[in-house]
Amino acid sequence: MTKTTVVVHSLGNIGRNVIHSLESAPDMECLGVVRSKGSVGTRPLDLRGLPDFADLADLEKARGKPRVAILCGPSRLVPDAAKAYHAAGVSTVDSFDIHDEIGNLVAALDATTKAAGCAAITAAGWDPGTDSVLRALFEAMTPVGTTFTNFGRGRSMGHSVAARAIPGVADATSVTIPIGGGRHSRLVYILPETGADQEAIRKNLAADHYFAHDPLDVRFVATADELAAVMDSSHGVLLERTGASGIASNQILKFDMRIDNPALTAQILVSCARAVTRMEPGCHTLIDIPPVKLLPGDRMDHIKRLV
Amino acid sequence: MTKTTVVVHSLGNIGRNVIHSLESAPDMECLGVVRSKGSVGTRPLDLRGLPDFADLADLEKARGKPRVAILCGPSRLVPDAAKAYHAAGVSTVDSFDIHDEIGNLVAALDATTKAAGCAAITAAGWDPGTDSVLRALFEAMTPVGTTFTNFGRGRSMGHSVAARAIPGVADATSVTIPIGGGRHSRLVYILPETGADQEAIRKNLAADHYFAHDPLDVRFVATADELAAVMDSSHGVLLERTGASGIASNQILKFDMRIDNPALTAQILVSCARAVTRMEPGCHTLIDIPPVKLLPGDRMDHIKRLV
Numbered sequence: 001m002t003k004t005t006v007v008v009h010s011l012g013n014i015g016r017n018v019i020h021s022l023e024s025a026p027d028m029e030c031l032g033v034v035r036s037k038g039s040v041g042t043r044p045l046d047l048r049g050l051p052d053f054a055d056l057a058d059l060e061k062a063r064g065k066p067r068v069a070i071l072c073g074p075s076r077l078v079p080d081a082a083k084a085y086h087a088a089g090v091s092t093v094d095s096f097d098i099h100d101e102i103g104n105l106v107a108a109l110d111a112t113t114k115a116a117g118c119a120a121i122t123a124a125g126w127d128p129g130t131d132s133v134l135r136a137l138f139e140a141m142t143p144v145g146t147t148f149t150n151f152g153r154g155r156s157m158g159h160s161v162a163a164r165a166i167p168g169v170a171d172a173t174s175v176t177i178p179i180g181g182g183r184h185s186r187l188v189y190i191l192p193e194t195g196a197d198q199e200a201i202r203k204n205l206a207a208d209h210y211f212a213h214d215p216l217d218v219r220f221v222a223t224a225d226e227l228a229a230v231m232d233s234s235h236g237v238l239l240e241r242t243g244a245s246g247i248a249s250n251q252i253l254k255f256d257m258r259i260d261n262p263a264l265t266a267q268i269l270v271s272c273a274r275a276v277t278r279m280e281p282g283c284h285t286l287i288d289i290p291p292v293k294l295l296p297g298d299r300m301d302h303i304k305r306l307v
Numbered sequence: 308m309t310k311t312t313v314v315v316h317s318l319g320n321i322g323r324n325v326i327h328s329l330e331s332a333p334d335m336e337c338l339g340v341v342r343s344k345g346s347v348g349t350r351p352l353d354l355r356g357l358p359d360f361a362d363l364a365d366l367e368k369a370r371g372k373p374r375v376a377i378l379c380g381p382s383r384l385v386p387d388a389a390k391a392y393h394a395a396g397v398s399t400v401d402s403f404d405i406h407d408e409i410g411n412l413v414a415a416l417d418a419t420t421k422a423a424g425c426a427a428i429t430a431a432g433w434d435p436g437t438d439s440v441l442r443a444l445f446e447a448m449t450p451v452g453t454t455f456t457n458f459g460r461g462r463s464m465g466h467s468v469a470a471r472a473i474p475g476v477a478d479a480t481s482v483t484i485p486i487g488g489g490r491h492s493r494l495v496y497i498l499p500e501t502g503a504d505q506e507a508i509r510k511n512l513a514a515d516h517y518f519a520h521d522p523l524d525v526r527f528v529a530t531a532d533e534l535a536a537v538m539d540s541s542h543g544v545l546l547e548r549t550g551a552s553g554i555a556s557n558q559i560l561k562f563d564m565r566i567d568n569p570a571l572t573a574q575i576l577v578s579c580a581r582a583v584t585r586m587e588p589g590c591h592t593l594i595d596i597p598p599v600k601l602l603p604g605d606r607m608d609h610i611k612r613l614v
Contacts, residue, residue: 020553024450103611123614130444132614133598137437139613140578140601141571143331246327246577248570256561263555264448271447285614288606291440292594294447299595304410306446307430307439307592 003029006273007059007066007090008050009081010073011035013233014095016046017266018070023048025270027296031063056088066090068273072266079105082120086112093272095125095265097158102128102285109283120283124272125265126257127151129286131239134255136287138241142251145243148182154235154261156186162210163188168196171224173231178238185215191227192220235261271295310336313580314366314373314397315357316388317380318342320540321402323353324573325377330355332577334603338370363395373397375580379573386412389427393419400579402432402572404465409435409592416590427590431579432572433564434458436593438546441562443594445548449558452550455489461542461568463493469517470495475503478531480538485545492522498534499527542568578602 004027008015011033022030030050037054053059059066069085071078071094078096085092086109096105102123109120123129127149135147152175159174166172175187188205192198202218205211221227239255272286275293292302311334315322318340329337337357344361360366366373376392378385378401385403392399393416403412409430416427430436434456442454459482466481473479482494495512499505509525512518528534546562579593582600599609 017553017555020555021450024553099614102614103607106607106610126448128614130448133440133444135613136598136602136609137440140598141433141437141574143328143574143578143603245567245570245574246324246331248324248327248567250565251567251571252565254561254563256563258557258559260552260555260558263552264558267448267450267552271450285610287599287609287614288597290595290597291443291447295443296450300410300413302443302594303413303592306442307406307409307435307594 001027003027004068004274004277005029005031005064005066006068006070007031007056008033009035009069009071009085010077011039011043011046011052012072013262014266014269015070015072017262018072018269019046019048019050020263021267021270025274025296027274028270031066032059034059034069056085056090060088068093068276070269070273071095072269078122079108082109082122083112086116086118086120089116089118091118091120091276093121093124093269093276095129095269096123097125097128099128106283106285113283114281117281119276119279119281121272121276121279121285121289122283123285124268126259126261126268127237129265129268131237131255133286133291134239138239138243138253141253142241142243142245145241145251147239147241148180150178150180150182150238150240151184152176152178152236155231155233159186159188159210162208163190163205166201166204166208168193168201170196171227173227175230179215183214185217186211187217187219189219189221189227189230191222191224233261233263235259308334310334311375311581311584312336312338312371312373313375313377314338314363315340316342316376316378316392317384318346318350318353318359319379320569321573321576322377322379324569325379325576326353326355326357327570328574328577332581332603334581335577338373339366341366341376363392363397367395375400375583377576377580378402379576385429386415389416389429390419393423393425393427396423396425398425398427398583400428400431400576400583402436402576403430404432404435406435413590413592420590421588424588426583426586426588428579428583428586428592428596429590430592431575433566433568433575434544436572436575438544438562440593440598441546445546445550445560448560449548449550449552452548452558454546454548455487457485457487457489457545457547458491459483459485459543462538462540466493466495466517469515470497470512473508473511473515475500475508477503478534480534482537486522490521492524493518494524494526496526496528496534496537498529498531540568540570542566 033052163172236258271294470479543565578601
């Protein structure tokens with residue numbers, strides 16, 4: 001079997017998990033890791049024996065051109081990173097998760113991939129991502145109805161970043177707790193800067209648009225260790241839809257998962273790195289992907305086994 | 308909007324539900340129903356105002372050629388019916404559910420559709436069908452693990468037919484009850500023929516390969532009304548997978564649904580009748596279909612809304 005060659009772009013929490021998922025993928029070969037110039041050579045244990053490079057050109061000289069780049073940096077860096085890989089004819093997958101901007105990103109990457117004859121799968125995590133597939137499937141099964149996406153309990157990166165931006169906050173983490181009907185409360189652990197006004201922090205947090213619309217519970221901690229002690233990677237979602245198929249109401253659909261968050265995101269990225277090599281040029285999301293293309297091996301074997 | 312024209316082939320339990328789903332599909336137009344010559348004109352209320360015909364040629368003369376035929380007869384009649392429509396250049400969707408024969412059917416219909424430049428989606432119900440999509444998605448999320456498909460409680464058509472074939476059985480219905488780990492017990496209601504030996508029926512049923520491997524509970528009823536009183540269309544499934552994403556085990560995925568069985572099957576057929584017009588020539592299953600193609604309207608609108 002010819003293996004799909006990939007490069008891991010950025011070695012944070014997701015990148016480390018992607019390397020683990022690649023190690024157990026029978027059909028993928030990781031050529032190396034591209035990371036910022038200042039990081040090259042650091043944290044060698046996280047590289048698990050892979051060579052690291054400051055850019056694609058260096059990797060290409062040493063290892064040849066990869067087929068797919070798995071983008072593991074923060075969402076805001078995804079558009080530029082993706083376009084740079086496309087310019088080199090390398091397909092990309094990313095877990096860009098700013099819901100409101102996905103439509104524009106799809107349009108932008110559709111142009112850059114088609115110009116280069118490569119492909120992209122964007123927003124390829126669990127939400128956006130596999131949850132999006134479930135939401136589409138649920139609507140196809142019950143065109144009339146209401147879907148609720150209940151997140152948690154688990155830490156929200158977006159809300160944690162917003163909390164950290166409040167004046168007087170040294171560090172923070174925000175836990176999302178589902179309260180039903182697709183609504184959530186927020187439990188925010190805050191390590192204040194020395195001498196910071198806790199009442200002012202509480203007030204500014206409650207006024208921030210990330211927190212203003214939900215029940216909020218703030219807990220101040222005294223040390224970085226106390227904060228670290230609540231920062232596990234557990235997460236989950238309960239997707240619920242009750243709807244009608246034709247004239248039959250009370251069709252009840254539920255998808256419930258409890259997961260290690262970055263491990264699942266990384267695994268979905270790796271499955272999509274496989275799928276992207278099987279897609280036409282253009283930018284796709286998970287609802288554009290035939291599910292069988294996410295799996296290694298032969299389509300007909302999967303049909304006989306799974307259908 | 309140009310509507311997709313369809314013909315409903317066969318007017319049983321599924322066909323009646325398909326007509327209801329078509330009535331609320333904004334982008335579909337039902338040209339009529341094709342049914343056996345002896346049935347034409349009977350049960351006019353079930354037709355809900357649609358014209359019925361003994362074959363495609365008659366329908367075509369009166370209403371024009373449909374784009375898609377929705378095959379609503381029993382599984383064993385699907386292969387020949389599909390091929391006849393393909394020969395006329397009409398795409399098909401069906402809910403063929405004999406799992407062991409799906410691979411061969413895909414290969415056969417792939418040839419007939421490609422020869423005619425049309426397409427087919429086969430095995431398009433909930434299992435096989437949407438459950439197959441879930442099983443594929445679960446494996447893409449956790450490549451190492453075990454999936455259990457727990458059916459019920461609900462009536463099994465296959466097991467009911469097998470029970471009816473036992474000597475001395477006038478009529479029967481079999482209920483599937485999940486007992487965990489993808490195993491099931493069977494509760495079979497039997498209306499015996501007058502003077503039949505109940506002990507012999509019980510023995511023959513227990514020896515039948517449909518029932519030999521599961522716990523079995525047999526209840527004899529005295530009248531057809533008693534049997535009718537337990538024959539509702541409720542069904543459900545609990546799909547469970549616990550597996551690993553990379554090195555992260557204990558990834559817990561569950562899909563739980565409780566539904567009106569023929570109404571859901573019919574709705575999935577109608578969503579697939581939409582999707583089949585958007586697929587390349589060939590025979591596809593639900594794991595081959597980009598989920599967004601199942602929904603009416605514009606792809607980019609769905610990406611902005613669901614992803």
